[in-house]
Each structure stands twice: as structure tokens, then as C-alpha cells.
Amino acid sequence: MTILKAVIRSVLAGVVAGALGASAAQANSGDTLAAVKARGEVLCGVHPARHGFAAPDSQGKWSGFEVDFCHAVAAAIFGDASKVRFVALSSQQRFPAIQSGEVDVLARNVTATLSRDTALGLNFSPPIFYTGTGFLVRKDDGITKVEDLDGAAICMAPGSTTERNVAQIFAARGMKYTPVVIENNKQLVDAYVTGRCDALTKDKAALPGVRAVDTENPADHVLLPGIYSKEPLAMAVRQGDDQWYDLIKWVVYATFNAEEMGVGQANVDEMKASTDPDVQTLLGVIGDNGTKLGVGNTWAYDIVKQVGNYKDIYMRHFGPDSPVALDRDQNVLWTEGGLLYGLPMQ
Ligand SMILES: N[C@@H](CCC(=O)N[C@@H](CS)C(=O)NCC(=O)O)C(=O)O
Numbered sequence: 001m002t003i004l005k006a007v008i009r010s011v012l013a014g015v016v017a018g019a020l021g022a023s024a025a026q027a028n029s030g031d032t033l034a035a036v037k038a039r040g041e042v043l044c045g046v047h048p049a050r051h052g053f054a055a056p057d058s059q060g061k062w063s064g065f066e067v068d069f070c071h072a073v074a075a076a077i078f079g080d081a082s083k084v085r086f087v088a089l090s091s092q093q094r095f096p097a098i099q100s101g102e103v104d105v106l107a108r109n110v111t112a113t114l115s116r117d118t119a120l121g122l123n124f125s126p127p128i129f130y131t132g133t134g135f136l137v138r139k140d141d142g143i144t145k146v147e148d149l150d151g152a153a154i155c156m157a158p159g160s161t162t163e164r165n166v167a168q169i170f171a172a173r174g175m176k177y178t179p180v181v182i183e184n185n186k187q188l189v190d191a192y193v194t195g196r197c198d199a200l201t202k203d204k205a206a207l208p209g210v211r212a213v214d215t216e217n218p219a220d221h222v223l224l225p226g227i228y229s230k231e232p233l234a235m236a237v238r239q240g241d242d243q244w245y246d247l248i249k250w251v252v253y254a255t256f257n258a259e260e261m262g263v264g265q266a267n268v269d270e271m272k273a274s275t276d277p278d279v280q281t282l283l284g285v286i287g288d289n290g291t292k293l294g295v296g297n298t299w300a301y302d303i304v305k306q307v308g309n310y311k312d313i314y315m316r317h318f319g320p321d322s323p324v325a326l327d328r329d330q331n332v333l334w335t336e337g338g339l340l341y342g343l344p345m346q
Helices: 002-012 021-027 032-039 065-078 091-100 161-172 185-193 204-214 242-260 277-282 289-293 299-306 310-318
Strands: 042-046 084-088 122-124 129-131 133-138 152-156 177-181 199-203 221-223 231-233 236-238
Touching: 032 042, 032 065, 032 242, 042 065, 042 091, 065 084, 065 242, 065 299, 065 310, 091 236, 129 204, 133 161, 133 204, 152 161, 152 185, 161 177, 161 199, 185 199, 185 204, 199 204, 204 221, 236 242, 242 277, 242 289, 242 299, 242 310, 289 299
Parallel strands: 042 084, 152 177, 152 199
Antiparallel strands: 122 236, 129 231, 133 199, 133 221
């Protein structure tokens, strides 16, 4: 904990590189993949309870969209998606945890931003989920648009982009608000549910989960229309380890490309017999992409077989039958007018 506090202080002072401490220096030495292989599991930092993205059940078994991206990394490395240890992190804990080497990768609702990419010493995967700031309000309060929130008490978490976004949204409209800033996610949601705040603000994609799971009567709560910032959520790793960064990026691209090629969990075995060289390359039937990434050549096959392509993962957690149904919006392939674009795997 002392190291983590020191890291936070150093980040605030803008001197990240020189002051990460011994464990971070080791973690930065470019050997994350070797360390993960030796340990036998990936340490993945996730949200403590964001329904649809990451949450443990009563047995402590994690599930969610970001949880599955952690599983995909494990599948690529070990051919076994189960080899992950999940570390629940609050908004404020997440960056010290990746900087110090407490986790190997963050899949924790992290918005990729310039400051985080530079001053915080992170590298980002391609975004795995595009969303933006949203607001949840009580239907009875008659609030139907952001402009109705003038003078409102707004519940939000510290250490998130949301705090800054809210300040900008209100300033731009010449409106005032009282921030109610609470780090603990349960206490934050409780503060809204018990009426301490007029609105709860979070990434918009997180709010249906709060409404469905944390409110007594979901129909009493509404999401305000509109998206008020760009929140491209990505996996994050430490700077200074290109091999690890490459692997994380290509795990994400593999899920996009598999969807684009029509290779999913349901048909991946039959697709091994495809004569399409792109499919053969993806599935490791030809080529040595795995070797280039430092893993086995069936790495992408293992991801699709055990976890799925992007669509499989999305539908499992946000599909119409899931408790947190979310339209895919921009989270569809570029070929369908969306933002998901897997780089070529040649
Ligand atoms: N995507 C945004 C927000 C992600 C985030 O951490 N959100 C807050 C709520 S706005 C949260 O999850 N708080 C709960 C917690 O820290 O446990 C970011 O990267 O800053």
C-alpha cells in the first residue's frame, strides 16, 4: 500500500517515470509475458461490480464483457481461458495497480485519454467498447433532459473522466450542480438510490446495469437521452513492454477479425477447414503469428473456441436476452458502419 500511495503522489507530481519504485521498475522491464507464463495466470484488474462488464456471483465467480477479454488473454497465452485471477479495483485504485505491477492488464472501464497514455505511463489496446457520459434520474422528478438538472446534486465517482465531463457539461450550459463524490461503488449507487442525489452519472453503458440490478423498481428510473462525452473503453497495460502490449492489442483485433470473417464460437472447428487464407491464418492452420506474439500458434483459435469472437462476447453480456441489454450502437464492425476495425493479421 505504501508503494501505491507513493505512485499516486508521483503521478500527481507528474514524475511517473522516475518514481515508480522497485516493483514497478521490474514490471516495466519488458518481461510481463514471461512472468505471466511462470505464474500460470494473468492478473486482470476489473471493476468491482459493473453489471454486464464485470461482477462476481455469490460463489465469487466473475463474469462480464471485460471479464471475457481477460479470459481471451489467458486463452491466447495458455490455451486455457480459465487461467486468470481477477483483481477488483475502484476507479482510483486502478492506475496505481497497473503501474506498480499488481496487475498485468486492466480491463476496467478505462477510457483511453491522452493524459493516461502519457503522464500515467499506460498503453491502450484498441477500444473494446465505445460509450459516453450518461445520467440516470428518477422518473417522478420530471427530469427529461440534462438542462433540467440545473442546481441538482449529482452522484459521481472520483478518479474518473466523469467528474471532469460533468464540470464541462454544466459549465457549457451556465448551470450549477452540487457534486456528491463517493469512491465506493456500492455507496455511490446507494447514495443515488436513497435520494441523496438527483442524478447518478457514469459511463452511459454502465447505467442500465445499475437500474436493472441496484434499484428496487427499475421502471422508476430513466436514462437521459444523449451521450455527453467520448468514452472509448480500452484495456490498458504499462508502457515499456512492447511484447505484452502487442499481445493485448492482437487479442482484441482477433475478436474483431473473427467476427468479420464469420468465425465464431459455434463454428470455429468447422472453419478450420476453410480454404480462405485469412481464416486459416487467424486459426493458426497456416503461418506462425502465435510465435511472433510469443504464444502458441492456435492462440486466436483458442480465444474464439473458449471465449468467442467480439459478437459472441457482446451478445453474451449485452444481448437482448441478457439482464443488461444494450444496443450495439457504434460497437459494430466498420463494415456495418461501426467503429470496430481489426488490423490485418498477415
Ligand atoms: N470510463 C471512465 C469511468 C470509469 C469509472 O471508473 N467509473 C466510475 C463511475 S463514474 C466507477 O466505476 N466507480 C466505481 C468504483 O470506482 O468502484 C474512466 O475511465 O474514468
